[in-house]
Amino acid sequence: MEIEDTNTMVPGAPEEPKRHSAFVDFFIRLVREKPMGTVGAVIVLLLLLTGILAEVIAPYPYQQIHMADRLAAPSGQYLLGADNMGRDLLSRVIYGARISMYIGLGASAINVIFATSIGLISGYLGGKFDLVVQRFVDALLTFPMLIILITLMALIGTGIVQVIIVLGIWGGIGWIRVVRSAVIAIKGNVYIDAAKAIGCSTGEMVRRHILPNIMPIMIIIFSVAMAGNILAEASLSFLGLGIPPPVPSWGRMLSGSGRRYMYEATWLAIWPGVALTTAVFGISMWGDAVRDLLDPRLRGGVGGMGSYGMKQAEKATRKITRRT
Amino acid sequence: MRNYVIRRLILMIPTLFVVTVVVFLLIRMMPGNVIELMVMEHSQEQAGEVNLDIAAVEAMLGLDKPWYVQYREWIGNLLQGDLGLSLWTERSVNEDIAARLPITFELGFLSFLIAQLVAFPIGIYSAIRQETLGDYLGRAFAILSLATPAFWLATMLMVFPSIWWGWSPAAVYIPLVENPGGNLIQFTIPAILLGTAMSATTMRMLRTTMLEVLRQDYVRTAWSKGLKERIVIIRHGLRNAMIPVITIISGQIPIMIGGTVIIEQIFALPGMGRLFLEAIVTRDYPYISALNLILAVVGLLLILLCDLSYAWLDPRVRYK
Numbered sequence: 001m002e003i004e005d006t007n008t009m010v011p012g013a014p015e016e017p018k019r020h021s022a023f024v025d026f027f028i029r030l031v032r033e034k035p036m037g038t039v040g041a042v043i044v045l046l047l048l049l050t051g052i053l054a055e056v057i058a059p060y061p062y063q064q065i066h067m068a069d070r071l072a073a074p075s076g077q078y079l080l081g082a083d084n085m086g087r088d089l090l091s092r093v094i095y096g097a098r099i100s101m102y103i104g105l106g107a108s109a110i111n112v113i114f115a116t117s118i119g120l121i122s123g124y125l126g127g128k129f130d131l132v133v134q135r136f137v138d139a140l141l142t143f144p145m146l147i148i149l150i151t152l153m154a155l156i157g158t159g160i161v162q163v164i165i166v167l168g169i170w171g172g173i174g175w176i177r178v179v180r181s182a183v184i185a186i187k188g189n190v191y192i193d194a195a196k197a198i199g200c201s202t203g204e205m206v207r208r209h210i211l212p213n214i215m216p217i218m219i220i221i222f223s224v225a226m227a228g229n230i231l232a233e234a235s236l237s238f239l240g241l242g243i244p245p246p247v248p249s250w251g252r253m254l255s256g257s258g259r260r261y262m263y264e265a266t267w268l269a270i271w272p273g274v275a276l277t278t279a280v281f282g283i284s285m286w287g288d289a290v291r292d293l294l295d296p297r298l299r300g301g302v303g304g305m306g307s308y309g310m311k312q313a314e315k316a317t318r319k320i321t322r323r324t
Numbered sequence: 325m326r327n328y329v330i331r332r333l334i335l336m337i338p339t340l341f342v343v344t345v346v347v348f349l350l351i352r353m354m355p356g357n358v359i360e361l362m363v364m365e366h367s368q369e370q371a372g373e374v375n376l377d378i379a380a381v382e383a384m385l386g387l388d389k390p391w392y393v394q395y396r397e398w399i400g401n402l403l404q405g406d407l408g409l410s411l412w413t414e415r416s417v418n419e420d421i422a423a424r425l426p427i428t429f430e431l432g433f434l435s436f437l438i439a440q441l442v443a444f445p446i447g448i449y450s451a452i453r454q455e456t457l458g459d460y461l462g463r464a465f466a467i468l469s470l471a472t473p474a475f476w477l478a479t480m481l482m483v484f485p486s487i488w489w490g491w492s493p494a495a496v497y498i499p500l501v502e503n504p505g506g507n508l509i510q511f512t513i514p515a516i517l518l519g520t521a522m523s524a525t526t527m528r529m530l531r532t533t534m535l536e537v538l539r540q541d542y543v544r545t546a547w548s549k550g551l552k553e554r555i556v557i558i559r560h561g562l563r564n565a566m567i568p569v570i571t572i573i574s575g576q577i578p579i580m581i582g583g584t585v586i587i588e589q590i591f592a593l594p595g596m597g598r599l600f601l602e603a604i605v606t607r608d609y610p611y612i613s614a615l616n617l618i619l620a621v622v623g624l625l626l627i628l629l630c631d632l633s634y635a636w637l638d639p640r641v642r643y644k
Contacts, residue, residue, distance in 0.1 A: 033455065034455075035460070036413060135335060135339060138339065138624060139339045139342060139620075139624075141627075142346070142620045142624055142627075143346075150604060151351075197613070202577075235473070235586060238475050239585065252480070255475055257357065258476075262479055262483050266483055269483065273473065273477075273479070277472045277473070277475055278471075280471035282468055284471060285467060286472065288463070292532075297477075
């Protein structure tokens with residue numbers, strides 16, 4: 001959506017720069033203003049591609065055993081070495097990216113959906129309902145996670161889907177308060193009162209006024225939660241509760257064969273950790289950049305005008321936040 | 325305000341009741357009968373048949389009664405200050421917790437301190453000097469410490485120093501009273517690991533809220549009045565930015581009581597986190613109920629304190 005260039009009609013006036021759609025604008029601002037965020041975005045992209053193209057990139061299938069080459073050191077044949085069952089570590093790390101992506105995207109999506117549904121209703125309705133629900137959420141938050149996890153896993157079995165569901169719902173509970181406070185903040189606006197005055201039904205209110213305005217928060221939750229979920233899965237694997245073998249999970253590779261053979265085959269302990277750290281780091285950086293760019297409270301005249309407005313506002317605020 | 329606090333405290337009791345009952349039930353519903361687990365462990369040590377009267381053992385441990393009777397007994401004991409006896413070792417739960425709690429508290433407290441000492445300077449600096457090299461370095465450091473899985477870093481710390489310098493972390497816990505120096509050295513690495521990881525969350529939230537607050541009109545007024553940078557940032561900026569940060573910080577305090585399983589496991593510290601995990605794995609019901617109760621009480625109190633602090637920090641927040 002571009003604003004028409006009308007200023008050239010007036011001689012001597014500066015040219016109105018082109019304004020882009022919100023989507024393109026986001027990426028322009030990302031690259032221009034947030035170098036760390038861009039690095040993060042590149043890492044995330046690489047991660048996604050590795051996960052999607054795992055079959056193409058990986059030299060061996062992840063479960064292919066070569067017992068003769070047990071614990072082989074890194075070589076031309078096994079670029080990162082082989083594990084205790086002779087499986088190529090590089091391939092397992094590559095497939096691990098796919099698993100981490102599943103978990104990251106899946107669990108975060110459930111986080112957002114779950115937190116938004118409950119937070120939205122609780123925040124919008126307010127009053128006694130809100131009070132009861134919030135105390136309930138408080139109680140759930142003080143529940144020991146391990147017990148719930150073990151019980152749930154025992155009931156529904158272990159597997160990647162179960163882990164995603166468990167992480168999704170458990171993490172979502174934590175985000176309910178965030179969504180709720182955003183909804184309460186939006187409710188305080190005048191246009192909500194105006195909409196009520198002209199007789200907007202609850203459904204319309206939610207659909208047309210609340211939901212679009214909490215969209216940035218939802219995106220922020222998604223990107224911030226992604227890093228946490230991947231780490232959480234790694235921790236679960238460390239405790240033995242994660243995704244069962246032979247599916248390659250970086251967390252399990254680290255805490256299982258990595259720890260056991262850390263003196264004889266140190267590469268088993270190094271590379272999954274490097275992959276995990278890089279992935280979580282990249283996602284976190286990117287999540288931070290997304291939050292910087294999309295947080296409605298940070299807009300206040302600075303972000304709301306896109307990359308063009310940002311440049312102007314940046315010049316102004318730079319004077320405020322620097323020593324004069 | 326006082327009525328609000330009283331109301332919240334009273335509301336805590338049914339919440340605690342619900343939480344303890346649900347956990348009570350859940351752990352008894354978990355697959356894996358305690359007696360069977362004990363028999364399996366016992367028969368692994370002594371090869372040969374084990375002729376055990378399961379019913380008798382159950383009666384001895386008090387597990388044959390229906391769950392609500394067990395619960396009533398537990399509450400009765402609780403009100404007398406007795407948390408029960410372990411099903412496996414028959415040691416008093418009170419004793420074990422009293423032994424482990426100081427360790428967890430020391431680790432948690434040190435980590436908490438380190439976390440705030442790291443988070444606040446970096447968070448504030450990142451907000452006032454946004455998009456500068458210092459901002460990037462600080463944030464990269466904090467996020468790196470969060471992204472690096474503790475168990476991986478610990479493994480690296482165990483392997484490489486032993487290869488390069490022949491040093492490895494102490495394998496047995498050194499009590500503070502016996503050897504203060506050794507104890508602190510032993511706690512340094514885990515506290516730094518845990519502290520820096522905890523600091524990342526606080527730092528990011530602080531940075532976000534500070535960025536938002538510094539754009540406000542009252543900050544601009546303070547600048548134009550010619551106030552010193554330090555006053556503007558701390559008195560006007562930080563104080564208003566603290567509310568969500570307090571939420572995050574108070575969420576980290578339970579670590580001082582509940583411990584972290586992973587760090588304790590790796591660094592061989594007998595703390596509450598490991599106790600909890602072992603209790604769950606061995607289905608040691610008295611431990612689980614006791615620990616759960618302690619954590620729940622602490623957690624709910626913290627949430628209440630947190631909400632109260634909002635009223636203290638932000639005069640617009642009023643509780644009826």
